[in-house]
Amino acid sequence: MATDSAKADAIKPPEMKCVDGNWAVAHATYRMNDCAYIFPITPSSPMGEEVDDWAAHHKKNLWGQDLRVIEMQSEGGAAGALHGALVSGSCATTYTASQGLLLYIPNLYKIAGELLPTVIHVASRALAGEALSIYGDHSDTMLVRGCGLAMISSFSVQEAHDMAVITQMATFTSRVPFLHFMDGFRTSHEINKIALVSDEQLRKLLPWKQIEEHRQRALSPMHPTQRGTAQAPDVFMQMVESSNQHYQDVDKHFIKALEDFKNVTGRDYKPFEYQYYGTSAPRVAIITMGSSVAVVNSTLKATKNEQACLIGVRMFRPWNADMFVKAIPESVQRIAVLDRTREGGAQGEPLYLDVCTSLMQQGRGSLFVAGGRYGLGSKDFTPRMVMAVVQNMLRKNTNDIQRPFTVGITDDVTNLSLTMGRHVNIFETKADDSSNVTQCVFWGFGSDGTVGGNKEAIKIIGNYHEKMSVQGYFEYDAKKSSGWTMSHLRFSPEVKIEAPFRVEESQAGYVACHNESYVQKNKFDVVKFLKRRGTFFLNTTVASLPDPEERLKALEALVDPKLLRQLALKNVQFYIMDAASLAARFGLAGRINMICMCAFFRLSGVLPLDDAVALLKAAIKKNYSYKGDAVVKQNIDLLDAVVSDPKYMLQVEIPASWRSLTPSDKEPSYKKRHITLMEDEKTRKFLDDISEPVTRLNGDDIPVSKFLENNLLGGVMIPGTSKYEKRNPNPSGLIPEWDQSSCTQCNQCIFVCPHAAIRPFVVTKEEVAAAPFPKEFEVVKAIGSEFAGKKYAIRVSPLDCTGCNACVEACPENPKALKMESIDKDFESNKKNWDYAYELPDRGDLTTKLTVRGSQFQTPLMEFSGACAGCGETPYFKLLTQLFGERMVIANATGCSTIWGGSFPSNPYTMSKKTGRGPAWANSLFEDNAEFGLGMFTAMKHRRARLVDLVQDYVHKLDLLPEGEKSEDEKSLESLLVDWLEVKDEKSDKPTLVYDKMKPYFKALCPDDSGRGESKDESDMMCRQDKDALLHKIWSDRDMFPKISQWITGGDGWAYDIGFGGLDHIQAFEANDVNVLVVDTEMYSNTGGQASKSTPAGATVKFASGGKTQRKKNIGEIFMTYEHVYVASVAIHNQAQVLQAFLEADKHDGPSIIVAYAPCIQHGVRPQGLNDMIDESKFAVDSGYWPLYRYNPELIKDAKNPFVLDSKKLRKDVTAFLQRESRFLNLKKNYPEIAGDLFAKMNSDVHHRMDHLRQLAEGYKDFDHPDDAAVKVLYASETGTAARVARDFADACTLSHNADAMDDVELSDIDGKTVVFVIATCGQGAMPQNGKNFHKELCSRTEPFGEGTRFMVMGLGDSSYFFYCKAAKDVETQMLKLGAKKMLEMGCGDDSEEEGMEAGLHSWLDQVWPALEVPPPEEVPHITPVKVAFSQRAVANADVDKHSLEQYFYSDAIKAVSVPILSNKKMCSEDYNRDFRTIRISCSGSNRTLSYQLGDALEIFPSNDPTKVSDFLHAYTHDYDERTVVSLHAFGIDGEISLGALFTNVLDLFCKPSMHFMQQLATFETSEDEKKIMLDPSFLKTASKETGITVADALLRFRKACPPLPALLSIIPTIKPRAYSIASAPQASTNVIELLVLIDTWWCDEGLRYGLNCDMLRQTVEGDHLWCRMKAGSMDPPEPDQPVICAGIGSGLAPHMAFLRDHVRAAEAGEEVAPFSLYFGNRKRAEEYLYQTELEEYEKKYEWFKLHSAFSRDDPNKKVYVQDLVAKTDDARLLLRDRPGMLYICGNRNLPKPMQDALVQSFSKHSDDKEEIAKATTDMEDMYIHGRAQQEVW
């Protein structure tokens, strides 16, 4: 403790340092404590970070020890640990804020109750209420004022340092714990030059005796005591009161500490600081705390206000009323109390209440007191506001004084706010406009180095001479990066700067704008800060223009005229420089901060230039010497250039004309950016009222009423506002450019984009033509029959793309189909085309969302978030919204995902254009998210149960009603409700879709807000149980119709640490069907990168700056122990696995948790940062750093191993992974001695973990060890399909263990084994990624495989590709070369087949089981009976049938139109044995029409012969026949239909039965013998050959099985349409479709058979109607100006005719038409020269058309085929090789190969030269690769 002798000591000049408030506190507290317990929370985290860093560097405290810094799992934990440390005699401290402080509360009571001395340092902050605010006010500190701590407020950075010491002194002398608080950000983050308390001074000041006493009071077995007992009413109160003495004395101890401190340091503080600058006596007193004291003080001082004085409250607790009232001069009549907090519903805020009570107590109750609120959430508190308060208090009549009041906002609702006057300049302004304080403002772009540079500048200037006073304060956009930054700097060699508020309008002598986009129209008012004759510096590329006039023009084009006018009127010195190109010139590309800092020193005159240059050079040497002399020199040369070379820094002569420029129009900026996107009035208003001012940094001016008008009360935000920002968050200036010719439409680039800025669009040709820039709207034909007639385009939003490169990295093609290009290239067309495409209809519903590719056609409902470029978190969230967006609710833990996902007013969560539905998102807190989500889930589950009851009751009530008493609407609603009850638990959009269908009936039946009639009396409705009331209640719970997917999301900090207790609790219960997504960045990213328990050993992050020593917590395995929890560990590059995990988690009935690896900017990936996000993810998995697995409890039910290890073989070394990230490298750099050990530990951990996971994945088949499995199943899979097929196979096969990716095994593993390969082919014949290495090794192996090596291959692909199944074929070839035995012909699953690849797969599997000699899996075929009942209607009714069939054909699943036949003509003679026909069909049906595009195909739904149907039914059963009427709820039919109509039009009674059908039928067979026959595949084979067995035949053959009607209708397949290429061209023959059809026949032993459709078509006549729909042809049709070669045989001529007719049409219309050669082949010229007349006529008429025909059966000795003609003629060479023409091949499967040979011959002119041939072959393949060769084969 300081003694009086201290007074005598001379006070040494202190060390001065430029630091911020956090550093100031940390520096003091580090030295005075043994332990610090920390947890990160803004804005106090830097205190913890500093002490942790010093501890890691072994800085010593006063006891010569390192401070022991311990990070806890939460503030609650820190408080508990602190309590424990204190009772153990430690000098311990902690730092916190806001919600964190609230979590301390229980322990604060304990610590105070037990009189344990400590100081808790708080950077005071707002509390989360209607929204989270990380900014400063006193809400947190005021809320703990009842805990029993003394509370001391610091007014400035210097005070924060000093009070940290003084409170430490007072806590020990008083034993009362202290809370020391400074204003969050304003003080904690403000840089100021302060005097430091030295160690020597501290030693003098600390009360050592009391510290010793504290230590002696500690718990110890040497003198045991008990603490924390339970007390009864008899003694508790006395014990509480027994500490009164200490509280009564604490102010004395504090005052004594202040005095001692003054004696040692010379700095004098009072508990209540009184200031008055008038000369008479003040009438008004302003009472306030924190940094506002300095604002009031400086204002009163500067204005020399005669009327008002200030009392700054430093000692808030204990409150000393006597001392306080004494501080108020007698003259004071009115008091204004300023509180920086709001206590809703209270009589007044805390300080106000204390003031009022004190005045009453001390007999001055007659004083007039007004309480006011200011500065909530860091709202800047300025001199202007102080003056508004003073003016308010000086009103003549006290009744006119606003009380309570608010200041700083416009409250036009409750009208509490004070009107503010003019800006007040508290600094002296001299005659020449110069000032005693230099004020500067810098505008920067997040991470451009502006803020860092300014911090450096403050230091340089602050250290320049002793007296120099400096201040720096920094503001940032809420976006995680690439947002704006603003630096407010003040310097003065004359006065001490006490101005804790921003630089104000028209006061800055220097304003710099480092980003030229800010000066553009509708951006920021960057020059408003400039004062007259100030200096404005603009970094702009304009400065590089050589010609001054051109420069001026460019500037005028760039800069908002409003700004130019201000510059002129303010008579500003205007300088420009192109920092980027200058930096590049000096080899320092991208480092503009150094240049801008030099420019500042040169222009601001803040220091003499020579001195500044010398100091800058010294700084350069200090900062860069570790990079080598060359870098130092580069920087110094650059510095010299900036400060002295006139070439670079250019002064702009401001023309007089700028003075009269008219301000730019007032149109809001979002309109300029994206006017077309304005969705509705609500959004428009929100953008106008709220978003626009906020984005232009004028949010302070928005009045309260606007928030209410926009329905934002309670913190509600409207969806989808981020899309209007278009903020170009792209420092790289690069965006991806798409090369459609190498794109395989896999959509992998789309999947990974963190910003949803790249999307695939499925568009029509007309839409492309209508694009703003149609030529630049590149498209290719969309792959997949579901996209019939559509084109595929990838487009990028240039103003949303962050240039992160993830999409390019993810593209699997070689060469890649995306490359980064300058954003300026085609900017206008890219932007406009994007805007246009964005507005086009959503077409995601055309395809499935269950595949990687399909999922990406779903519009993301989370887009353009504020995350850093390349953020690893966002793609997962985006995918969630694509899969479940329209039925999901998200509870999101505080973290990055709440900042990028919910920063007002930018909301990236949006809704579907089509349905208006979208994810509902809410954030509660950091610590309670699991519980918050569970609350949502349980509440909704309960509400839904009620809805189910209500629906059941309602349906029951209707059921009881006689038919005649139900209205048609009721009947329809009833039937839909019944449907809903059936599907309600299905985890899909189905329940929602059923609800959509109900809506019109609710509207019609519900007499309330659903649309009809008067609103009913609510309470009456609730009491009643009749059907109307039930309906009303159902409507009220309508939100529960969808099957909600509840997601609980957050980061690792939440899941592993602070929220773990809650997370564990919700996972522990099977009934909690909630899904948890943890985006694992392995640190607390949002607060700047502090360690969590997810941080791995060896990482250097904040709070573990000496390297984390403990290994990462294994959260996945922890939850696996519950056994009912679905657990997955995923990483973004493995898209198929991510997708599978998300789908499985949602599907799992119970809790799930997905832990997703999320690369973060703070990992410091080198050298490209998150530009390598995808590679980083892959490397992490390949090295075993991040394992991929899924634990699916559903598998346990099937007696399978629930654990599936998705990543197996370690292909990379984990230490190599560590070398890629600075979080690990820093350890090596700073602590090489421990780095080696920790890295080795990581290596062994990884191997240990992988071994363990492998064990988990093993063993559930009959063999003992997986290695004993006789069959190895391997796959190479790009999108996950091949992997799924392989896994299913391995599961089913008794001889195999499980399926592995090919790359996960060694060749030696398959030597001597039986191997089953399932191999997909991706792109243009490429091997999928996870098979590439295996294949490479296979190709380089020369040693043959051992005997017994056998294999079979299943290839998956798409036969419309040239390289169909190439990867599979390559493996087969290579295996054969190495002597392995092929067991089976390769199977091929063809995606372009009507039934998809399943058909090929099943027929292959049929052969696999016998080949392996294992029984096929015993599958019980699943039968879902059709909902059907016999109707009471006696006879069929044609109208009823018609209606029901229309329902069927018009249903979403079919979407057909009934159109009439115009003609049906044979093309060959009657008696010829083949029947080619032209069938012309009208496009106009009865009430719908068909439209088609060139090259499309028409799908026709055949029907059965009604007589045959009738015969069958009569033969089959006596229970029903074709006249029987049933009521049906299936096939889209909702009503009655006769069985005759159903069997004729819907069910494929006469198709060939499949094995699956037989299996299903067999389940109804009772005779085992019959069953055996049915299940024997040879039965079908033989019957098919002999009799051409049909389903009807099979049913009759096994009549005894006779399934009941519901099952029968379910097992008979439905009639599928048959597709025919269209031979007409839509523009040439309007409203008519012409088909060229060959009536197909086939033979069985019993005779000739017709296909169903052909049978029907051959019998149709003019006027008959056909049910048809359009299907896109598989070939991309040519444009008329494209050279074309068509080769077709037989009816394959159809599409060629269409193309040709379109060329003819174009020629007739005078369009340019390119050469067109047609090679047509058929059997006999005389009979089969189809379209002969027409073709020959064209040949004669048009010179661009050449016809080549070949007839193979005319001359049996000389068969001529089309390919022979192609080879012989020059057309192919001239049109396809020498020109970029298109080739179309159409005919049977045997045609393409010979055609390719023919092309090579034509291209090489029949050369024998190998090189020529090779070149021709490459040219030919090139055509295929680039989509110029297209084929349709069958």
Ligand SMILES: Cc1ncc(C[n+]2csc(CCOP(=O)(O)OP(=O)(O)O)c2C)c(N)n1
């Ligand atoms: C009780 C409480 N303590 C501390 C904080 C400050 N805080 C907000 S987010 C966050 C870190 C979040 O980290 P993590 O959960 O890993 O998510 P990430 O930011 O990495 O996505 C912290 C410490 C808080 N909001 N509430």
Ligand code: SF4
């Ligand atoms: S560069 Fe990044 S932000 Fe831009 S489209 Fe590609 S992935 Fe998306």
Ligand code: SF4
């Ligand atoms: S091939 Fe490349 S560009 Fe095309 S969709 Fe796939 S990833 Fe995207």
Ligand code: SF4
């Ligand atoms: S998680 Fe990392 S990369 Fe993503 S927004 Fe947060 S800090 Fe940026």
